[in-house]
Amino acid sequence: MKRYNIITILFLALASTAFAQDSQKAKALLDEVYNTVKSYDNVYVDFKYVLENNEANIRQETRGDVTLQGEKYVFNYLGSTQLYDGNKVYTIVPENEEVTIEDRTEDNNAVTPSKMLTFYRNGHKYQWDILQNVQGRKIQYVKLVPIDTNSEVKYRLLGIDAETKHIYRLIEVGNNGTKTTITVNSFKTNQPLSKSLFTFDEAKYKNDGYYIIRN
Template sequence: MKKLSYFFLALTFTATGAFAQKDADAKVILNKLSAQYRTYDAVKTDFTLAIENQQANVKQTQTGTLMARSKANKYKVTLLTPGAKPTVTQEIISDGKNQWTYLKDANEVQLSTADNSEESFNPAKIFTIYEKGYKYLYTGQQKIAGRVYQVIDLTPEDAKKSFFKVRLMVDKVKNQLYSAQIFDKNGSRYTYTLRTFTPNYKAAETTFAFDKKSHPGVEVVDLR
């Protein structure tokens, strides 16, 4: 479970070189993607998160939802148990000032100050992460189930991070992010795949704050 939180709240990568020849091609695709995303007030997506590490014999999949209002750094991530009748296992919520991490099994919520700095990553930035501090390379197209996706590899300029690459796949026709695959130095791969995407989702402001009343007996751990 900690790995899932880590994926959303600490998405960072390490740098490599030789990302120069097709930089312009990647930039055109990414600029078009982020320009469209920034026209939306809020978005909602259902996603699948697959974690795999062959050396450690780890292979697991989890589903969830993300609602984000990127202009205000507000978001809500809900992680679900696998199976025919999924239930909530964890929630990560931010109103732009505070961040709540709710663990259902422990009936505990951790309250911390939201990090809105340029160096930080949060789920509200997932569609625009490349814009500052990253190099990018267009590697070609890939067809899956009849759809054509443009593939772009990203690396950051900071070589001290624990991830060495993230691979984005962008739907060529819809101009939407389809997946992001993160390559960890320890051999793990985290693949975030969007199953649905709802632009201009009507999200109430209460969506982006933890509701203590709806979680009877929850323990609040204030880390601010």
């Protein structure tokens, strides 16, 4: 019995050490990704978005793009545009001819446009995961498990290009069985941007007959 206990303790100790090393390796890679992203003046990402829930027989696929500069962003998705100027969030819906203006809300568990490339920095435990070969590119995955036990997210898998240290894919699995996959089609950096790109022109939309909603 004593020998069995000693073997068990040694096994658990070795497993714990291996897990800690994997966690440190995952964090080191994520730090490289963060430092790479922060070295750019701006980033443009064109992506494919897929939402699936097999139990509910749901599959939705679309595309979108986002331009990021610091905390500011312009996000085009599902026919609407969301703009954040560093102070207010403006959601422009041409189909309804409406613009909603509101303060930005903070949700530590949400992957918002401004946090799309940096959300993994806080609120997660890190685990080293699989390495995939995607058309000659080595994509290393890191598993992100929310620290908040009340989170609606079960876990996320972040696929990172091992050479460029750019994010290639984000897979999010919810506790309700919903799986969301965002795959980067195009990743461009330090693009020439208009000085007015992150400025909302309220008068223009009023003149075009848009209804302005302030929350």
